Amino acid sequence: MVSGRPRVGIVLLPQERWATQREKWRRAEEMGFDHAWTYDHLAWRTLADQPWFATVPLLAAAAQVTSRIGLGTFVASPNFRHPVPFAKDVMGLDDVSEGRFLLGIGAGGEGFDAHVTGPAPTRGERTRRFEEFVGLLDALLTQPVTEHAGEFYTAHDARMVPGTIAQPRTPFVVAAAGPRTMTLAARYGQGWVTYGAAYATEDAGGASAQEQWWAALEQQVAQLDAIEAAHRPAGAPLRRYLSLDGAPVFSLTSAALAAEGVERAAGLGFTDVIVHWPRAEGIYAGDERALEEFAAGL
Template sequence: MRFGIAILPEYRWADAAPRWRRAEDLGFDHAWTYDHLTWSGLQDAPWYGTTPTLTAAALVTSTIRLGTFVTSPNFRHPLTLTRDILALDDVSNGRFVCGIGAGGGIDTTILGGDDLGPGQKVDRLAEFTELLDKLLTTDRVDFEGEYFETRNGRTLPGCVQRPRVPFVMAANGPRSLRLAVRYGAGWVTTGGKVDDLDTWYAAVADLSHRMDDVLAGRPFDRYLSLDSKQYSLTSVAAFEDAVGRAAELGFTDVIAHWPRAEGVYAGTEDTLEQVAAEVIPRYRS
C-alpha cells in the first residue's frame, strides 16, 4: 500500500511550504492539491493557483511525487495545460503525476456557458485526454474536435518522464473506466454519492469489481480517496480501518487530506503524525 496526502491550495506560501516539506518527511509517497478555480466546500476561503502551488512544492521537496487532484476540461485546454505539465515535470525532476477527471462543481459554469450533461462530460473528457496524450508525446499537433482544437501545436521539449507524465484517471462510469485503462497509469475514485459509510464502501466495492472486468487481469494502480464520506484522520483507528477496507478491495494507494483547523477535513496534525509513525510503516512491512 502507498499513501498520499492532499493539501488544499488555501494557505499563503509561508504556511503552505512547511506542510509540503512535512508530507515528505513523514514518509508519504505522493502529495496532491485540488485543481479548481474555487471549490464548493470552501467558496469563501482563500484559494491559490494549482500550477504555482505545485511548482513551489517541487522546489521544497525532493522525493515525494506531486499531482493534481484532479485536472478537468472545465477550464483547461490541453495545449496550455501541456505547457504547465512540461514545466512541472521538469522542475520536479520527473515527480509530477497528472490526475484527470470529467469535472463538475462550480468550475463547470464559472466561466460562463451551460452545464454539460453526464454523457457530454465524458465525451469532452475523452477528447481532452486523447489530445493531451498526443501533445505530450508528439510535436506539431493538428487536432479538430467538438470541444478542442490545435493548429500546429508545438510541444517541445517533451516530458522528463517518458513517453510522458503518468495520468491517474478519475472514473466511475463504464465509459470513463475504459478511458482510464486506455490512457491511465492508474485509476482514482471518490466512490459514489450515498447516505452512509457502509453504503459508500459497498459502492466502492462495486466500482472495483467493474474495474476488474475492464482490466481483465491487467495490473493497474488503484487510488481511493478516503475522505469522501467520513474524514479518515479523525483518529488513528479511523484511518487504520479505512486503509484496511481499501486494501481488502484491491486498492494499491490511498489518499487522505491534510487536517484543517475547522470545517471540512477538521482534525489535528498530532493524529497525522501518529498515523505516519505507526500505521504507514506497518502496511509497508
C-alpha cells in the first residue's frame, strides 16, 4: 500500500510552439505537480496531421524554465530510437535538468511510428527488440565504453562520458502490460508504468466500462506483484505509475473524478498517478478549470 498520497504528474502533448507552451511547463511546476511528461512519437493516432514537435529539445527547454519538477518521456520506444544515439540524448537531458530526467520507455505500438522508418516488426520481434533495447541502454548509461552485438543492435566502442548526474543512471520507468515486459521492469526499472488493461463496453452484469477498467487493473497489479517478488527480491521496490487516462473516461472531466482516481490508485498500491493537460477538443478534451481545481488540492 502507498504511504501517504501518491505523487501526481501531468502530460503535456508536444503540439504547441515553445513560445506558447513555455508557460504551461512553468505552470505545471507552480501548480504543485511532482513530474511532467511529454509523448515521444513522430506522430500520434488521431493527431497525426496536427502540429507535433520533437521530444528531446522540448524537454531540454522545459528543464530551463523549471527547477524542481521531474521531467520525462511518456514513453520512448525502439520504434524510431537506436540505443546508442538515444543514450547520448538521455545523458544530455539528465545534464540540463540536473538529474531530474525520468526515462519512460516502452516496446512501441503498431501505429505510425512502427513503420515510418521501415517495415514494422512482428509482435514477437517487437518484444525481443525491446528487451535488447533496455538491456543495451542500461549498459550504455552505466559504463564509459560499451561493446554489443545483438539481434537488433550493434554498439562498437560506444562512449558515454561523463555519464549521468543521476546515479547509478537515469531512472527507467518501464511501460509493461504482460509478463515478459513486467519482468523487464522488475530487472531494470526503477518504476513501472501502466495505462491499465483492456476492457469491454459492458459486461453481462451491467458494470460500466470505467469499473471494468479498475477491476482489470487490480488483476494487472497482482500479476506485477508476483513478478516483482520473483525477479526483484533484493532490489528497492518499483515505483508504480498509473496513467488515469488509460481509463474510458478522461480523468479531468472534473476535479472530483481525478481526485477519486488518485485515491483509488493509492488503494491499489500506486506510488504515482499521471493525468493529461486538457485539450480544447478531441482526445483528452476538457476544461482547464478542472485542472486548476484539481491542482489546488495537491
